[in-house]
Amino acid sequence: MTEAESDKGRVTIIEIAKAAGVSKSTVSLVLTGRGSVKRETAERIQRAMDQLGYVYNRGAAGLRNAGSNIVGIVINDLSNPFFAELSIGIQNVLQMSGYVAFLAHTGESVSQQSQVIRMMRENGARGIILCPALDTRPEDVEGLASGDASLVLSIRRIAGSQASLVVPDNRAGAARITRHLLNLGHRRIAYVGGMGSMVVRQDRFQGFADAMADAKCAIDPGLNIESLPTKDGGVRAMGAVLALADRPTAVVCYNDVVAIGAMLAAARRGLSVGTDIAVVGFDDTEEARHVVPALTTVSVDAVGLGERSARMLLDQIADRNAAGATYVGEAKLIIRESCGIHHRALAAAG
Amino acid sequence: MTEAESDKGRVTIIEIAKAAGVSKSTVSLVLTGRGSVKRETAERIQRAMDQLGYVYNRGAAGLRNAGSNIVGIVINDLSNPFFAELSIGIQNVLQMSGYVAFLAHTGESVSQQSQVIRMMRENGARGIILCPALDTRPEDVEGLASGDASLVLSIRRIAGSQASLVVPDNRAGAARITRHLLNLGHRRIAYVGGMGSMVVRQDRFQGFADAMADAKCAIDPGLNIESLPTKDGGVRAMGAVLALADRPTAVVCYNDVVAIGAMLAAARRGLSVGTDIAVVGFDDTEEARHVVPALTTVSVDAVGLGERSARMLLDQIADRNAAGATYVGEAKLIIRESCGIHHRALAAAG
DNA sequence: CTCCAAAAATGGAACGTTCCATTATTATTA
DNA sequence: TAATAATAATGGAACGTTCCATTTTTGGAG
CATH class of the missing domain: 3.40.50.2300 (Response regulator)
Incomplete structure (x- = not known):
């Protein structure tokens, strides 16, 4: 049932340590998988965690080692299927890499946009993928890329901004x-x-x-x-x-x-x-x-652009001075019927 | 330019205190707006924060007072416009109330669903609004509502689960x-x-x-x-x-x-x-x-159901024993043309 | 002026984790 | 068996904030 809490507050690493008869440091070791701990001990600790319903506190961990696994995604209009597909692409990659996303919808409002971005930064987001609202100016995103958080602009570039960019051609x-x-x-x-x-x-x-x-x-x-x-x-x-x-x-x-x-x-x-x-x-x-x-x-290829945006951000998080990249995705002509050709026509594209 | 960091790490409350010539406690006071601090001092501190580009660290704050402003939204299929609209409704009220949302897309996968839910909890989410993936069983969400986090099921109920619920009729x-x-x-x-x-x-x-x-x-x-x-x-x-x-x-x-x-x-x-x-x-x-x-x-009314879900969750967060509510939204007949009536017909609905 | 209450500001402990420098244990070799 | 090396485990400081109990300052009233 994983129930044994209820007494008070969340269960911490210390209670796990007590239950498993080890020190909190050892518990931390198995949590992060960093040190070398005996298989038997690790199993005992694991069991204690399951039993007590332990949930890892990333806030506390991030406090010590200045990390988080949070990435922000800011979308101007989620009800546009294009952006919904883009988001799905982004999340595909993020989830594979152990990140979790704040996804926010701004409804093309610059003020809501800066509000959600502030919230994301306050919560320790490592980076932000931004599809900027319509009247976003360079100064609105400047300073975002600097310092601790990375930034990738997706789909919409901002004239005058140096930020990394993923757009179709x-x-x-x-x-x-x-x-x-x-x-x-x-x-x-x-x-x-x-x-x-x-x-x-x-x-x-x-x-x-x-x-x-x-x-x-x-x-x-x-x-x-x-x-x-x-x-x-x-x-x-x-x-x-x-x-x-x-x-x-x-x-x-x-x-x-x-x-x-x-x-x-x-x-x-x-x-x-x-x-x-x-x-x-x-x-x-x-x-x-x-x-x-x-x-x-x-x-x-909305999903592909999303995946590309996420990968670019991840690269940038991993290597701070990898910033400033630009990816321009291919734009392929898709001939269907609304242009007056009801059969597959040879496209004179190029 | 709000630039003065770059030296090392993020700027903390302590550096602000130093710059403004006060103690960290006083800075904290203006940050939370709790104590009574002289207008002049508050302004001086505010100025220091702007100058140094301070960003509030909610992780650290939450560590001390066991709070966060995070709410998780778990959507089975974001590319379905119905759920996109629902999400927008949810975010509308969350943003109004100072919360920020983790929005995740599960693609109807129960395992991805439990993964993102775990991540949300690890990051201190105060509650979760869940549109469960297809084969979600009661045990998958059980224990979520208990303890620290609240839960609201939205749109899809889970047979056998006691969780709070927002659905249309x-x-x-x-x-x-x-x-x-x-x-x-x-x-x-x-x-x-x-x-x-x-x-x-x-x-x-x-x-x-x-x-x-x-x-x-x-x-x-x-x-x-x-x-x-x-x-x-x-x-x-x-x-x-x-x-x-x-x-x-x-x-x-x-x-x-x-x-x-x-x-x-x-x-x-x-x-x-x-x-x-x-x-x-x-x-x-x-x-x-x-x-x-x-x-x-x-x-x-997808947006309305979203708003209702968010409000219910917020109520539950504010008052833990308000749990177990159910809201059944009205379902209105909308007569258009695909049923064979091309003019406005009198609906014999009921 | 002195005293007192209210207002304003402060120092330190605590939150849950990680990391570092150590110490304890076990296995390996001479 | 002693010496050494490797492996396991540990205690305490640190991260950036809030809260509590205090202390300092301010401003009236006597």
């Missing part, structure tokens, strides 16, 4: 999918969703512009429409697009969530996505595969 | 939505998705059976189809349903995720959901609103 990905539309004959193409202040949007839009320029195709400023990076944002933005006198024939969306909103808005007006108008996304979340028509998008 | 909700289908004239109705061993499925199926019995409508055992509670599970299960010689005219799904998978499978075979076959879900996730046709489902 937004520019190349956007260029690739735009080129695909151009190859299909589209010339009037809109870029839709995301706020202009978002660095990720700037990167992706740059890729879009690259491809358009390569094809000597002018960008109509009226076809660059901002919105919140949510499904509702997509619905709204697409509404604006469809209200235009001279509609585009294709729409490149900031991400899958926006794209799905856009498809929805098109469907509501009786347009058939894929034939009447092409819509493409970015991220390749699970939903992109499942929506009808299936969404042509850019795969960035 | 699965039985009533399932009965309500089934009755709606019966009122629309359906008689041959399938129940699809979820594994038979899941308590939640048993509860919902019971509600389904209640409604069918009330309508003197027999349940065909061949129309009770299990599957994993995922989108793919829904696709697969619906495939089995549609392969039947004598197809049902309506399908009650275990949850929204399964229902969306089922709709997808139906659409792939050229069936029009809402006219050729009715499909309904459970949970009312955001996706249910956005899918086409919009999903008729049961709203349980």
Whole structure:
């Protein structure tokens, strides 16, 4: 039953020592596995711990040896499946390595973000993986990387910050999918969703512009429409697009969530996505595969990016001066149906 | 710049005391806000803390006064939007109350679940909100509630466990939505998705059976189809349903995720959901609103249940013998289009 | 001024662990 | 068997905070 406590407070290493007839130091030895203790003694101690329901106190241990196994994960929007998948990737690696994660959701609020980060540091987090809220400035994260805690920015970089970074190749990905539309004959193409202040949007839009320029195709400023990076944002933005006198024939969306909103808005007006108008996304979340028509998008491997972020942080914790790394993940074109090709087409990607 | 550390280790209360020309006790006083310290002194100390970049060490503090502000949240599947919303609700109230959350994803693995729970306890978590993995037995969580840590089970109860509980009214909700289908004239109705061993499925199926019995409508055992509670599970299960010689005219799904998978499978075979076959879900996730046709489902208010779970846990932490509560949230019928009513119909719910 | 109460500040023990320098035990070799 | 080496086990200081019992300071009232 592991019950014998109840008398008072938690059971400590000292009571275990008493029960097993050894000193607290010996118990500590088996706990950490550091010294050499006789097998028989170790078993006796183990038995005592089970019997008394001992639970290790990492707070106390960390006090002495300045360590913890805590890592903070700060996510701007957990309800976005992309970030949920990212978190799962991160946790996969952390759990394998014996770390445990504080995972916090900030809802794009910078003040909540700094609050949770402070809490994490106060609790001794060894490092933090941060998907920064929208208006995060470099000074908000500066000083985090210094001193004891490590920092890895994930998915969203912060202009002007030197912190380590894991991102997909937004520019190349956007260029690739735009080129695909151009190859299909589209010339009037809109870029839709995301706020202009978002660095990720700037990167992706740059890729879009690259491809358009390569094809000597002018960008109509009226076809660059901002919105919140949510499904509702997509619905709204697409509404604006469809209200235009001279509609585009294709729409490149900031991400899958926006794209799905856009498809929805098109469907509501009786347009058939894929034939009447092409819509493409970015991220390749699970939903992109499942929506009808299936969404042509850019795969960035959310879980993989999460795992990569975690590994980078772990490296940095292990070796403080390994800081400052940048990983840019590949962005693969995934051709499905929403761009108007209902059969597997040969992608002229690159 | 708040930089002055770098010399060695973290800066402690003692260095602050030295810098401000007071004793460590006084610093502690302003930190906890407990004693009475002169305004001027407090400000001087505050300034020293800012200057030296002090960060409070909760591990050390907790060691002395046996407290922490940590709460664990254990989620079986973060990629399910329902649980993502639940987590957000939980974090909302925790953050308001000055707590910080360990949020862990178990991927339905009982062993990972016990591992993360152990880690949480070792780190001094004051309580745990648990959405148990599928095959969790009472003994897996027993002893958690005892002693120092509180426990609240959320969404999934564990047969045979006495722990506090927050769940939606699965039985009533399932009965309500089934009755709606019966009122629309359906008689041959399938129940699809979820594994038979899941308590939640048993509860919902019971509600389904209640409604069918009330309508003197027999349940065909061949129309009770299990599957994993995922989108793919829904696709697969619906495939089995549609392969039947004598197809049902309506399908009650275990949850929204399964229902969306089922709709997808139906659409792939050229069936029009809402006219050729009715499909309904459970949970009312955001996706249910956005899918086409919009999903008729049961709203349980995921965010609200999360908030309720957190509040219950907090109550229990504050007052140990407040344990053993149960909250059953209302389950509202949400009529949309997937059940074949394209206009707002008068629900004969009850 | 002196006295006294209230307010403000203090020093040291305690929390549960790890680490270090020792000491006790056992095994190995001459 | 003695000497040595290796292995096991130990006691106490230290980690950064809080709390308690005290001491010092402040400010009125007599």
